[in-house]
Amino acid sequence: MSTPHGHVLIVDDDAAFRRLLGRGLTRLGWETSEAENAESALQALARSPTHVLLDLRLGEDNGMVLIEPIRLRHPNIRIILLTGFASIASAVTAIKRGADDYLSKPVDIQAVDAALRGDRAATADTPDEQPPALRRVEWEHIQRVLNDCGGNISEAARVLGMHRRSLQRKLAKKPGPERP
Known part of the structure; x- marks a missing residue:
């Protein structure tokens, strides 16, 4: 049985989120x-x-780590990475490894649908939007440095010029969604 849009494999350890996303995509014509x-x-x-x-x-x-094996088995598959821990560093890494798009949770079903179709321009942010909060920029910089250091917190703290425990505290305080 073929659907108008295609077949989406939803890979997530949160069963409730998988079911919710699956129902939403099914309503939009996806298998x-x-x-x-x-x-x-x-x-x-x-x-x-x-x-x-x-x-x-x-x-x-x-x-x-699943991006490359998936891409090897199915070179033409469209891979969208979803995360509740978004950062510029992880987005860049995902795209370099072969992901086609990157969405941060919480995400609405229209954004997922647009990403699956390859039509993110329909949901792209407008250029006159507010710049990101300082806490968000700091978080993304820390994530980038941590990624460059291979996840070694002590090394990242040294590069950032801060104490390891201070860095651990900052990492524990991921900034929430931007407020208007």
């Missing part, structure tokens, strides 16, 4: 299937999905 971890995601590729929505954090697994 969906689900996987809860890296192993079940790789097995689900046998169903030949046309698109993959991939969570960055999959419990014990990291969704980022």
Whole structure:
């Protein structure tokens, strides 16, 4: 059975989120299937999905490491990385590894649909939008440095010129969504 838009494999360790996203995409004309971890995601590729929505954090697994094996098995598949821990560094890494798009949670179903279709211009931010808050810019810079240091907090703290515990406290305080 083929649907007008294609088959989306939703890979997320949050069962409620998978079901909610699946219902929303089904209403928009997508066929969906689900996987809860890296192993079940790789097995689900046998169903030949046309698109993959991939969570960055999959419990014990990291969704980022699944991008390359998925791309090797299905070179034309569209991969969208979803994360509740968005940063510029992780977005750049995801795109370099082969993801087609990157969305931060919470995300609305129209943005997911547009990303799956490759039509993000329809939901793109307007240029006259407020610049990001200072806390957000600092968080993204810290994430970029931490990524460059291979996740080594002590090394990142040295590069940033701060104490390791101060960096750990900043990492624990991820900035929330921007307020108008």
